[in-house]
Amino acid sequence: MTRGENSSPIWDSIRRIAETREQRLQRQDVPLPAVDKETMLHRYHPDYVEDYFAVLQVGPNKGARVAKEIAAVLESPTILPSELQPFTPQHKADVLVIGGGGAGITAAIFAHDAGANVLLVTKLRLGDSNTIMAQGGVQVAIGADDSPIDHFQDAFAGGGKTSDPHLLRFLVEKGPEAIVWLEKIGVIFSKDENGEFLLRKAGGTTHPRVIFAKDYTGLEITRNLIDELRKRDVRVVEMMPTVELLTDEAGRCTGAVLMDYDNGRYTAVQAKTTILATGGSGRLHMAGFPTSNHYGATGDGLVMAYRAGAEVRDMDSFQYHPTGVIYPPQMYGLLVTEAIRSEGGQLVNDRGKRFVNETETRDFVAASIIRECREGRGVTVESGDCGVWLDIPVIEKVKGSNYLKKRFPAMFRQFQRFGWDIRKHPVLVYPTLHYQNGGLVIDGSGETAVRNLFAVGEVAGGIHGHNRLMGNSLLEIFTFGRHVGVVAARRAQETPFGALTLQHLEAFTAAPRWAGVRSPILLPNYVRKESA
Amino acid sequence: MVSIDIMGKTYEVPDDLTILQALWYVGHKTIRGVGCLGGFCGACSTVYRLPDEGYKLHVGLACQTNVIDGMSLAQIPFFPSKDTTIYAETVKNEEELLLEVYPDTQKCISCGVCNRVCPQNLNVMGYVLKANNGEFQTTVNWSFDCINCGLCAMKCPADISPNLIARYVRRQYALLSLQPSRLLATRIEEIRKGKYDDAWRELFADLG
């Protein structure tokens, strides 16, 4: 079943793609455009469009250039009503973990096992996160001719040599132990008949190094982590977003304020140490881009920590995954995994022509797609969105029928549900906001500039510099999650409970320049204006 | 435009929306019943009926189901089920333990309703029966793509929670039967023994 095939401009375009498919079977290098790579990025990549950025006027990074949407949430007044103080804590914990994705759950498990009394609080249900959506896999240098050094060099080069080398070294050296642990708790990775990991190659790497669990890697890991957490005596509070951190007279972090989604009430938690694991910020829709992120990726952790005195870095650099779906419209923003291009999928413009080598780095491919649209060679749909075709059927022409369904069951299903058969029809794509490269500045033990406040996962910055390679963020959340959990538990042993104040908010009362914004955002507002 | 009924109220919405997009379109600020927006988390389970079909109850994921003209729907963001985290210590008692922690595994009447509701099109009844026979590896393979939405549990006339049985069997199987990777162990050993220490020193000297 395919949705209304008729003579609309879209279907005319799809027919053009089908007609040119045979000629394109032998994928040959597309001659590079007349401009060099740098110029191309400067002209078309959103990270270089000055209009999309603002200079921070308050807080620890005053003077830094960050995305406008980030500046708006960092500088705006809190959503907390002012009459809440003084706080009497309803909960006490040695270690408070904020965020129920891969980083938070891992840190909670290790803090508990290091002897701490742990409370994990999260905004949606436990596990509702970016982690559960990861399809591609995890990078780990286990190939016989691969090494942690190669892994380091690939990631360092990929990030434009802006990564903190010490954090990155920790990632690649301790990463393998994190994978052993995942296997030990029951994660079933895809393996060959000898019980060895199957390896895929990620864009911008020198060796095949990505391990995976079909295209449900994040799901398989998350459900095992949740079960491991539930086996332990860790208190879990769901559907209760954290809205501010609490600090004492010396500016140390002493806990947090939560809001109960069911009754709107606020609750204070007193904790000796606090671990922020609130993930990324795609749902702020930087520069109006669609996003692949889960519903709760609204950058709350950045906001709360920044107000408490933590610095951010690289918040003018986001990863735009080149192939987010524009059409069919029900899948707007969702990802078509990079593996599709590795396996031979082609990017084709409205005229049926390829315009970029599909296995270039993500930033370059994204810029090339944006260029096609700006210069009128893209396809514009009813909503006004423009995109180019990702020709998926061409893969089966080369690799045989049924290949797609076998290798990409999750993706095949996603499209099939909307009557779109990716064996027959191409998909319209445009870059989608995928990953927050930067984040909170942390030291080697994951601590921010605010004492007793740790950050782990996508909310933290420094490991990937300006650009993360596929598979390194999953490795990060488990490797650092384990480490930070233990460090925070040890620190808690030598730390008394502190006073619960919001004095750090006083610096953020200046006249707001972002009309109507209050933060943290907690959830995006997609309610249609006319219906509200 | 199509006409749909959301928990008792009728609205006109564009025909190319998912159920979740339709909820936003008519003004719902969704908090529960939404998670990943990509068909991975199972937070958005929804039940609906279609006109002229009488008794038939359909289920689907709100983020993955297109609106249909005349549909009448309600979201089921939470389905209470009995959960366990107890696992067997040996291969011998794993089957016994399954029946102890999930005695319902034996109550399957082979009606196949679960297969009809599964948004992932899994052979749910098949893997429950396999689990019952102790064929854990088959259950692992057949249930691997489960997103734990719980729709099967909601429809099962024998009150079985197939999703939980599957998770239990996958975990149990992995904990007792998986062979850890040799390549991985070798690499960790190399790192511990300092095979790369010189290379690191050089590399960091270059970085300054």
Ligand SMILES: Cc1cc2nc3c(=O)[nH]c(=O)nc-3n(C[C@H](O)[C@H](O)[C@H](O)COP(=O)(O)OP(=O)(O)OC[C@H]3O[C@@H](n4cnc5c(N)ncnc54)[C@H](O)[C@@H]3O)c2cc1C
């Ligand atoms: C579609 C998709 C595919 C991906 N594929 C890959 C891949 O193949 N390989 C790879 O390495 N990486 C991949 N990534 C990136 C990777 O999944 C994430 O970077 C990583 O999982 C982040 O983990 P985290 O625990 O830091 O954040 P998350 O997993 O997002 O968890 C953050 C948690 O914090 C909660 N939270 C947020 N705000 C608050 C608040 N105010 N109070 C309380 N809780 C809050 C959230 O609800 C969530 O539970 C992918 C990302 C996406 C979106």
Ligand code: FES
């Ligand atoms: S919101 Fe996650 S499956 Fe629908």
